[in-house]
Amino acid sequence: MRLALDAMGGDFGPQPNVSGALRALAAAPDLTLTLVGDQAQLAPLLAAAGPYPHDRLTVLHSADTVGMKEKPVEAFRKKPDNSIAVSWKLLVTKQIDGLVSAGNTGAVVAGGLFSKRFLKGVRRPGIAALMPTAKGRTVVLxxxxxxxxxxxxxxxxxxxxxxYARLALGIERPTIGLMNVGEEEGKGHELVNKTYELFRNSPLAPQFIGNVEGRDIHRGACDVIVTDGFVGNVILKQAEGAFELLMGLVAKEVVGALTVERDAAAAALKAMVSKLHHSAAGGAPLLGIDGVCVICHGSSDERSIAGALAVAATCVRTKLNDKISEEIAALPALPGDE
Amino acid sequence: MRLALDAMGGDFGPQPNVSGALRALAAAPDLTLTLVGDQAQLAPLLAAAGPYPHDRLTVLHSADTVGMKEKPVEAFRKKPDNSIAVSWKLLVTKQIDGLVSAGNTGAVVAGGLFSKRFLKGVRRPGIAALMPTAKGRTVVLxxxxxxxxxxxxxxxxxxxxxxYARLALGIERPTIGLMNVGEEEGKGHELVNKTYELFRNSPLAPQFIGNVEGRDIHRGACDVIVTDGFVGNVILKQAEGAFELLMGLVAKEVVGALTVERDAAAAALKAMVSKLHHSAAGGAPLLGIDGVCVICHGSSDERSIAGALAVAATCVRTKLNDKISEEIAALPALPGDE
Incomplete structure (x- = not known):
């Protein structure tokens, strides 16, 4: 299992990447890892980190870093030797099985689009996030x-x-819902109406439960929610904001209302927050690429980076891409809607 | 102040509408109300309700009801005497100042579109919801x-x-954000990019803070969030689902972890839930219509209906439409993008 980590990615620079990498190496003896980034910054962090398996960790120097708010296309043109581009090069040349980055999401995706190494038959890659529900977790992409x-x-x-739901969540026959503004057929705009028809007439029809609404996401109405990248991005980030707001209010108005058991309540809340926090999910794979690419939250910490490396390892180990290729090949002819 | 209430609207039939109406009448002595719906169902509910101001409450019979899942256009064609259509007729003929409905949202909106009574210069009406934030409330439309x-x-x-933010929330100079997938200019698709340009070159430019992301909604990054009705609908309903999930988990994992102060914690949580629950917001006005129309959640209870009637009364009392007309008239020539 050979993975690369964009060691410069994320809001906090190389530190959480280095610690996350070492944590992942300790947890998975079959993992070898390439840290891609600025050697001058990475060397002292590694030196300070204490003992680690040198035979399973190498540093590949890249001179540049894409800023979290830089425009991806411009950044790739101006800084061809950036850590994201170098990581993609490793993947495209099959020197690694997968890459992980907490860097500028647009740039990581752009690296994949530029590579043109999509799985056979895949028209466009998509990012699949796991979101918490009342019943477990749902894949949203x-x-x-x-x-x-x-x-x-x-x-x-x-x-x-x-x-992905089958291999990552162990659901034999995942149900699929289409995000819409109402459950009834015919709701919404042309994109969802045409997509609805495609699902109904595809091999996925038995798994397709039809339209779902915003409130169904966290209710766990289905195992997979399909939506466009605009809506999906808002969904993912809104969940984070709602979580922040509500957990803050609970700390103030519920825990804060107690006296004798305030500490016990605070500890229980902390455990709940830790379980639901985005860092617990690790990272979200960019599916449809020939190779594994896992994208992390910009504010990833050590746990999140280690988790994302574990997600990437699972994708490799379960031969996710072979299964995707098989099922994509089994689809009937698609409309020429490109 | 003359309002009409679609007494048949909502998931629970006429009962919460009747109780909500009586609660609103008791709270606002200047309110007169027309209940629109099936006389045979409404009469016994009113008879059982105890004393109420008969001079301020009348029932207008309508034979039909639009089901919560019916297709609006079909329903209006097959059942022209439905309670939503009859309520709209009252508004269009200026027999009332505003209407409130917890019925099929698509049908209520369709009634407004069919009426063609938009405020002068308004191209399309939009529904404005108030959402809870860490700083108070934000208008999302x-x-x-x-x-x-x-x-x-x-x-x-x-x-x-x-x-609406100025008149309903008392914010003198509301800030406005455009929902997008990233803060940086140029993110997202054509619709948001063109809209961004329009805002930057409009009289709203000083209030426009640019793009906001999903996580900004509940952080209260701005007072008004502008988005398309698809994304806005998902946002509104996702908040409801996230709220359900998290409050359920807190009840189980935080309150449930306590012994001595379990009742106190449960009471504090209940108070918090009640304050944040969608029924506390009352209803969301359909802005841009010549007249006031307030749309409620399908599962509205008595409190929610009374609250929606209060929202409608505020819109009438503050002459919201006059202000909207003034500011729409002050916009420079708009693109012919219809």
Whole structure:
């Protein structure tokens, strides 16, 4: 298992990447890791980190870093030797099985689009995020790679999300819902109406439960929710904001109302927050790429980076891409809606 | 102040409408109310309700009801005497100042579109919802009237949302954000990019803070969030689902972890839930209509209906529409993007 980590990615620079990498190495003896980034910054962090398996960790120097707010296309043109581009090069040349980055999401996706190494038959890659529900977790995709998709892209996201739910969540026959503004057929705009028809007439029809609404996301109405990258991105980030707001209010208004058991309540809340926090999810794979790419939250910490490396390892180990390729190949001819 | 209430609207039939109406009448001595609906169902509910001001409450019989899942256009064709259509007739003929409905949202909006009584210069009405934030409340629009808008519609939503935030929330100079997938200019798709340009070159420019992301909604990053009706609808309903999930988990994992102070914690949580629950917001006005129309959640209870009637009364009392008309008239020529 060979993975690369964009060691410069994220809001906090190389430190959480280095610690997350070492944590992942300790947890998975079959993992070898390439840290891609500025040697001058990485060397002292590694030196200070204490003992680690030198034979399983190498540093590959890259001179540049894409800023978290830089425009991806410009950044790739001006800084061809950036850590994201170098990581992609390792993947495209099959020197690694997967890459992980907490860097500028647009740039990571752009690296994948530029590579043109999509799985055979895949029209556009999509990012699959796991979101917490009352019943467990739901795969939501796309959460930001493809903000104005075609119906055929969304159908393929159904295929890829279903395979991911099977392999990552262990759900034998995942149910699939289409995000819409109402449950009834015919709701919404042209994109969702055409996509609905595609699902109904595809091999996924038995798994397709039809339209779902915003309130169904956290209720766990289905195992996979298919949506465009604009809506999916808002969904993913709104969940984070709602979580922040509500947990803050609970700390103040519920825990704060107690005296004798205030500490016990605070500890229980802290445990709940830790379990639900985005860092617990690790990272979200960019599905449809020939190779594994896992994208992390910009504010990833050590736990999050280690978790994302574990997600990437799972994708490699379960041969996720082979399964996706099989099911994409089994789809009937798609509309020429590109 | 003359309002009409679609007494048949909502998931629970006429009962919460009747109780909500009586609660609103008791709270506002200047309110006169027309209950629109099936006389045979409403009469016994009113008879059982105890004393109420008969001079301020009348029932207007309508034979039909639009089901919560019926297709609006079909329902209006097959059942022209439905309670939503009859309520709209009262508004269009100026027999009332405003209407409130917890019925099929699509049908209520369709009634407004069919009426063609938009405020002068308004291209498309939009629904403005108030959402809870860490700083108070934010106006989000459109939350479902217009799922595939044009840039000029979104600019006008900025105008209407800003007036609503001023009059309903008392914010002198509301800040406006455009929902997008990232803060940086140029993110997202054509609709948001063109809308961004329109805002930057409009009289709203000093209030426009640029793009906001999903996580900004509940952080209270701005007073008004402008988005298309598809995204807005998902946002509104996702907040409800996230709220349900998290409050359920807190009850189980935090309150449930206590012994001595379990009742105190449960009471504090209940108070918090009640304050944040969608029924506390009352209803969301459909802005841009010549007259006031307030749309409620399908599962509205007595408190919610009374609250929605109060929202409608506020819109009438503050002459919201006069202010919207003034500011719409002050916009420079809009693109012909219809």
């Amino acid at each position: 796309d959460v930001g790679a493809n903000v104005f998709p075609k119906p055929s892209h969304l159908l393929q996201y159904g295929v890829m999300g279903s395979v | 459109d939350v479902g009237a217009n799922v595939f808008p044009k840039p000029s519609h979104l600019l006008q939503y900025g105008v209407m949302g800003s007036v």
